[in-house]
Amino acid sequence: MTQTPLAVLERVFGYHSFRGQQEAIIQTLVSGQDALVLMPTGGGKSLCYQLPALVRDGTAVVISPLIALMQDQVDALQALGVKAGYLNSAQDRAAQQATEDALLDGSLKLLYVAPERLNQPRMMQLLTRVKLALFAIDEAHCVSQWGHDFRADYLQLGVLAEVFPQVPRIALTATADLRTREEIAERLQLTHAARFISSFDRPNIQYRIGLKQQARQQMLRFLQQEHPGDAGVIYCLSRAKVDDTAAWLQQQGIKALPYHAGLPQDMRRDHQQRFLREDGIVMVATIAFGMGIDKPDVRFVMHLDLPKSIEGYYQETGRAGRDGEPATALMLYGVEDIVKLRQMLEQSPADDTHKRRERHRLDAMLGLCEITSCRRHALLRYFGEDSPEQCGACDTCLTPPTTWDATESVRKALSCVYRTGQRFGVNHLVDVLRGGNTEKIRQFGHQNLSTYGIGSDLTANTWRSVFRQLVARGLLSVDVDGFGALHLTEDCRPLLRGETTIALREDASEPAPRRRATPVAAELDPADRPLWEALRRLRRRLADDLGVPPYVVFNDRTLQDMVALRPGTPQQMLQVTGVGETKLERFGDDFLEVIRDHEY
CATH class of the missing domain: 1.10.150.80 (HRDC domain)
Known part of the structure; x- marks a missing residue:
């Protein structure tokens, strides 16, 4: 007699009740229907296909984009007494043959494969010879060509509906806005699948966003004062910055390891294994690291550079606190990040449609950084979810920011951009406004401009804040020639004409909120x-x-x-x-x- 899902949950996994929508999702698959699941990281997505795999006859095939993490998924299942295996290029031929034999004789309940392998004709032919319980397509947002983790091989997974029409399929992701959800459903032929959209809220994560002011020292204080000995991830935009940051942290006595696609494969594998299996490892990484990480006790995720989109930011911060315990998501950013990301976007070979979408995503990310209201409310609203206007736990709720009437200072800044010929970046403009005596000012004769020295009443950091917020609001644009020159946009005209006023966020100088006790x-x-x-x-x-x-x-x-x-x-x-x-x-x-x- 087939056991009920609840009985299997208790016997195999040791849990006595389901969480959220898990039971409804599991029943959908057990009954042979398809499902599209959006559930935040740490919400229990894997159980939604692992448990039906044990209840239904046959083998469940799990498509996972990261070879390096399959071993850990299989280890966890085998520790539960579940017969699971994987096929990937890291195995020798004997190991692959043993797994294929187990698949053919029906002894495997779950088989993990990468999309690249699944799409091979030999693999598809192999699957036609066995009884299949279901297909689970994990990290399904990788199918989105406009997404932050696009994988071309995911585009071919829609063929599963044609080759195996009687086998139920489930697509799962932790991050997808409405447009991405529709793209997932269309490309994977899941337009008629039951949809389960859980709350995107991660109440155990404290979201904090601050300005770069000696970023290395800010990072070190954060690690030493708030998360000593904790496991965490620090994201950087470039490989060089990853290497430099990890080396510097090691010099400070922090157990830090680098991870990016430019490192040798053996080193990446070793560093990932150490992060998963040792306590207190800090992984300094590009976004090449993290998708599918199951480590439950990651206590913080820190961004040393501005992410490209809210989807990417949410996906990356979601790797903290999977166990439900308090965790911190801290981002540091500055105007140089905005300049760099906009240059990278405009210089990319993408078509105009893609660039326009990516501009909107970056603008939304900048908006999240500069808002004076609740960060969590803004995050959830981006994903179409209602929430209280104040969460009481993010930085803007704990320490509400103040604003100041910046109308006159903004006019000075915009005039300085205009009178210097819209050819210079932030640092030079600040020097001109503050009356600096630099070689560049003398070279171009900018000491003779009417805007020279008219901003000596504000500090250099305040002027950088002004320019940063003007770029974020679209009143200034960034040149894409690699020098970061600022240009006026049409939106700044009402300010220059005196037709409107503007209030800017006052950058906080007090220390960041301390972490709550676990x-x-x-x-x-x-x-x-x-x-x-x-x-x-x-x-x-x-x-x-x-x-x-x-x-x-x-x-x-x-x-x-x-x-x-x-x-x-x-x-x-x-x-x-x-x-x-x-x-x-x-x-x-x-x-x-x-x-x-x-x-x-």
Whole structure:
């Protein structure tokens, strides 16, 4: 007799209830229907196809874009007693043949493959010889040609509906605006699929956006004061900056590793494995790193450069706090980021339609940076979701910004751009306004302009803030010739004519909000700490013996539950969240012994 999804959830995964829309999604697939799922990172997407794979007959094929992460997905399933495997180019021929044999004899319940392999004729022919339970297309936003993670091989996955019309399919992603959702549905032939759109809110993440003012020192203070010893990701725009930042952090005593597509494959694989399996690693990376990362205890994501879009920003920040515990998303940006991204966009070989869409995305990202209202409300509104106008937990809610009447200063700035010939970047314009005595000013005779020295009442940082906000609002544009010259736009005319006024955000000088205490620290009684640490040491030893990340053995929430319940028998251990039958059999005796050794 086929077990119910809830029975399988308890027996295999050790959970006693579903979260959010999980049950409805699972029932949809179990009944043989298609589904399109939008669920935030950490919301439990993988269970939506893993559990139906165990209930339905046959093998579930999971299409995942990252070869390096398949091993960890399979390790986690095998630790649960699930027969799972993967096929990718990193395996030798013998390992591939063993997996194919297991697929053909029906012993595999889940098979992970990259889209590039799935699209090969030999792989498609192989799948026609086995009974298939379902297809799961993970990171489905990669099908969007206008998206931030486009993968050309995803475009061919719509053929699954034609070759395997009776096999249910599920497409899943954590990030997609309305246009991207429609593109996913059309390209994957899922226009008639049931749609499940969960809340995009991640209430455990504190969103903070600040200005670059000695960015390295800001980064170091953040790591040392708020997240000492925590695992996290620091994103940079260029490979060179990744390398330099990681090396500098190592000199400061931080366990930092670089990751970008320019590094040797073996080094990338090693750094990723260390990040997943060791405690307290800080990964400094380009956006080449992170998609599909399952590490639950990433306590922060930091951006040292402005992301290109809100979709990319949300996807990247969503890698923090997958375990539901408090986490921080901190971004530092400056006017140079805006200049650089706009230059990169305009110089790209993309057509005008694509450039126009990307300009709108960048404008939305800049808008999020410069708003004086709730960051979370703006983020959720971007994805079409209503929310309270104040979340009470982002930087603008915790420390509301102030504005100032900048009308006269803005007119000075715009006039300076005009009178210098719209040929110069921010730093030179600031020097002219403040009456500087630089070689460039003397070279071009700018000390003779009417705007020379008329802005000496403001600091250089304030003037940079003015120019940054004018670019963000579209009153100034950036030259794409590589020198970052600023130009007036039509939108600035009413200001120059005195027909309107403008208020700008006053850049904060006070320190950023401190991180809230984690529930682990807040909930643990001092008398429970020895047991908590002993359980963590045991978990580490078992994980090292198995060659898997610690969370594959048990996650932090499961250990907390053990501390709270203090089970004394195997049957009591099954009541602990995250302990199923297989993990009880494999690890139960060891953990029960530690718990008995720490009886009150």
